[in-house]
Amino acid sequence: xxxxxxxxxxxxxxxxxxxxLQCAQDMNHEYMSWYRQDPGMGLRLIHYSVGxxxxxxxxxxxxxxxxxxxxxxxxxxxxxxxxxxTSVYFCASSYSVMRxxxxxxxxxxxxxxxx
Amino acid sequence: xxxxTQAQTEISVVEKEDVTLDCVYETRDTTYYLxxxxxxxxxxxxxxxxxxxxxxQNEISGRYSWNFQKSTxxxxxxxxxxxxxxxxxxxxxxxxxxxxxxxxxxxxILRVKS
Numbered sequence: 001x002x003x004x005x006x007x008x009x010x011x012x013x014x015x016x017x018x019x020x021l022q023c024a025q026d027m028n029h030e031y032m033s034w035y036r037q038d039p040g041m042g043l044r045l046i047h048y049s050v051g052x053x054x055x056x057x058x059x060x061x062x063x064x065x066x067x068x069x070x071x072x073x074x075x076x077x078x079x080x081x082x083x084x085x086t087s088v089y090f091c092a093s094s095y096s097v098m099r100x101x102x103x104x105x106x107x108x109x110x111x112x113x114x115x
Numbered sequence: 116x117x118x119x120t121q122a123q124t125e126i127s128v129v130e131k132e133d134v135t136l137d138c139v140y141e142t143r144d145t146t147y148y149l150x151x152x153x154x155x156x157x158x159x160x161x162x163x164x165x166x167x168x169x170x171x172q173n174e175i176s177g178r179y180s181w182n183f184q185k186s187t188x189x190x191x192x193x194x195x196x197x198x199x200x201x202x203x204x205x206x207x208x209x210x211x212x213x214x215x216x217x218x219x220x221x222x223x224i225l226r227v228k229s
Contacts, residue, residue: 033216040124042206042219050215058216090160092217103150104217106160 002026006091006107013081013114021076021110023091029105031094032074036060036087037109043090049074081114088112117142119209121220128197129228136192136223138207144168146212149183149190154204154222166190197227 007022025032033048035058045058049068063085065077074093078085091107118141128134140149151163164174166183174181178195194201207220 031215035219040221042119042121042221044219045216048216056215088158103162103165105162106152109158109160111158 004105004107011112023074025093029093033092034076035090083114086114117218119220121223123223125224127226133195138190140209144211148210150208152206202227
């Protein structure tokens with residue numbers, strides 16, 4: 001049981017490049033989300049999904065796109081990378097949005113640097 | 116709107132000292148859930164505890180204990196007899212029963228020196 005798998009673990013991009021951060025979970029969780037972690041700001045929600053085909057914006061969605069074609073996968077796309085997107089990105093999943101009382105499982109994180 | 120405040124940016128203690136990490140939350144819901152996560156230097160997020168708003172019993176797990184007080188909207192975390200391995204960033208988080216997201220505090224960096 002792999003849990004939540006994020007790839008890559010590290011990435012360096014040039015300003016203006018695009019890329020996709022991958023996230024997959026094998027727990028049949030309905031709810032998946034992406035966070036970014038910046039010093040002194042905790043984790044901030046970028047986008048989330050309550051099930052296949054359904055996505056919504058979080059607190060800091062600008063510059064990012066998501067899709068949820070399957071229950072297992074929730075990729076995060078950076079359309080045109082900017083230095084302000086330098087951060088550590090975490091993908092998380094939990095059983096159901098209606099059961100947010102359950103813990104969220106986090107991936108290992110992706111450290112992204114935009115130069 | 117939901118909000119979590121961890122006023123302590125960084126705490127340094129000497130091994131074997133007790134340390135309390137503060138967490139104050141804001142929510143309009145009567146049903147909500149509070150969490151603590153640990154982020155060790157390796158970077159992953161480790162779930163520590165979940166507490167729902169109807170259960171104000173304090174909880175103890177080994178050297179860890181949590182004090183939930185609805186009257187002061189606080190959910191504080193105490194480590195007894197701290198160890199170097201407790202050095203990490205600790206996050207408090209809140210989710211509302213009718214909401215769809217987990218809101219985190221800014222985190223508290225705990226440094227335990229030998």
